[in-house]
Structures are given as structure tokens and as C-alpha cells.
Amino acid sequence: MGASKLTDYTNEEITLARYAKALSHPARIAILNVLLQRNVCVCGDIVDELPLSQSTVSQHLKELKIAGLIKGDIEGASICYCINETEWSKAKEHFTKWFQLYDEMKSKCC
Amino acid sequence: MGASKLTDYTNEEITLARYAKALSHPARIAILNVLLQRNVCVCGDIVDELPLSQSTVSQHLKELKIAGLIKGDIEGASICYCINETEWSKAKEHFTKWFQLYDEMKSKCC
DNA sequence: AAATATAATCGTAATATTGCGATAGATATG
DNA sequence: CATATCTATCGCAATATTACGATTATATTT
Numbered sequence A, B: 001m002g003a004s005k006l007t008d009y010t011n012e013e014i015t016l017a018r019y020a021k022a023l024s025h026p027a028r029i030a031i032l033n034v035l036l037q038r039n040v041c042v043c044g045d046i047v048d049e050l051p052l053s054q055s056t057v058s059q060h061l062k063e064l065k066i067a068g069l070i071k072g073d074i075e076g077a078s079i080c081y082c083i084n085e086t087e088w089s090k091a092k093e094h095f096t097k098w099f100q101l102y103d104e105m106k107s108k109c110c
Numbered sequence C: 001a002a003a004t005a006t007a008a009t010c011g012t013a014a015t016a017t018t019g020c021g022a023t024a025g026a027t028a029t030g
Numbered sequence D: 001c002a003t004a005t006c007t008a009t010c011g012c013a014a015t016a017t018t019a020c021g022a023t024t025a026t027a028t029t030t
Helices: A011-022 A026-037 A045-049 A054-067 A085-100 B011-022 B026-037 B045-049 B054-067 B085-100
Strands: A070-075 A078-083 B070-075 B078-083
Touching: A011 A054, A011 A085, A011 B011, A011 B026, A026 A045, A026 A054, A026 A070, A026 A078, A026 B011, A045 A054, A054 A070, A085 B085, B011 B054, B011 B085, B026 B045, B026 B054, B026 B070, B026 B078, B045 B054, B054 B070
Parallel strands: none
Antiparallel strands: A070 A078, B070 B078
């Protein structure tokens, strides 16, 4: 009856926040930009393109992998990273639809 | 000649990461959802809708305000928060265009 | 097998974030 | 003016993030 406090966040809120978190560091955006700009899958080249150490880049790659935005295929001694199309599309959809909610608002205030 | 290390991130990378950071917590997404769902500007109502204390909500509101995504108009003793249309559109554009870069890739790998 | 190259992981330090209660400031109401 | 309401800020604790060097694991050469 009384209690109107939300007990928790919705799945949609959590999902969106998780994608956003993956993109919340310039290094991770830069990594994805490298993957977007090159036709070929890069691996250690990413390290050379960023102002960060190998271990730090590897950590950022791990986070992007956990978020699902990239995948890494073992290619000999090196690893070929690239954007995960499925998850990329999902993230795109989530953001696009969410941002569009504003346009669908009937009455905007202030 | 040799050195190919990026000295720093691009403005675009920083901007995108900053927007993403503002959206990287479920509470902030939830706050924006409240503002998106209500026709009228809410103020302290946001606190009632979230599983967080008043001070914590206030802090999240501050971050959203710093990111520019919302603005707060003083309305008597309370404050009327709403989405900042200009910045919202900017963020939307940034994300949309960036996500679209994938579609514009000539050859996808892996 | 030894040496080399590549990338992940460990350990650690510095910093940032998150959350809350308590307090302060500003505005309304009696 | 006193009180109540609403929101921001302060102080603090717990946790998470970021970054790096050193090490480890795996694969490729020689």
C-alpha cells in the first residue's frame, strides 16, 4: 500500500548502465576506435596506439570482453581482437531506443 | 619518425567516455527514466522512487547536472529537475554516430 | 630444447566512486 | 519569528577503478 520505494533497478536499467560503464573510459573508446578504423584485426598493435602499458591495455580489453563488445580469437602467438557484432548491435539498440524516449515524451517541462 | 604512441585521447573519445560515465550507474539511468516517464517535473519524488537515501540521490543528480544531461530549476522550496534537451540531443548524436561507425566498416573481421 | 614474442595475470599503490547519516542553507507555512 | 520542508554539502567508510612493473603462460622460432 504505502511503500513506493523501488526495491531494485530494472533489468533494462542495469543493462544500459553496464554498457555505459564499459564505454566510460577514454582508453576503452580509443581501443574500440582502433578496431573500428582498421580493416584487419589488430592485437598487440592496440598497445602501440595507446598511451598505456601492455598490462593496462590488457585489462581494458578484458573489460570490453566481459561486456561482450569485443571478442578475441587466438591467432598463433598473438590474439586477434575485433568487435562482437551481435553485442554491438544490442548495445546500439539499447542506447538508441532509450535516447529516443525523450522524443516520445508528450509534454516536456522546464 | 618512430614513435607511434598516441600522446593523448581525442576530444571525441573524451566526450563520449564522459557521457558514458554519466550513464554508467543504474541509479542515474533510473533517475533519467523517472524524468522521462513523468510529464511533470519531479523533484524530491525521485528520492521516493529510488532505493537510495536523499543524500545519495542528490549526489547522482549533481553528476548528471555536471554532465549537462539534466537541469534543475528552483521552484519554491523544492527543485524541479528535467532533462536538458540540448545536451541530451548532443549525447544522442554522439552515441548514434559512433555506433554507426561499425556499419560503415568496409571489411569486418573474425 | 632454448630463446623470443605475445598477451594474461598477479601484486600493489594511488585515486575515484558509492553510499549514508548528520548538518547546513534556503524557502515556505503557521 | 518559529517550525517544517526540501535539497545540497560535509565527513567518513567501504569498495571499485585505474595503472604499472613483474611474472606467468602459451606459442613460435632457431
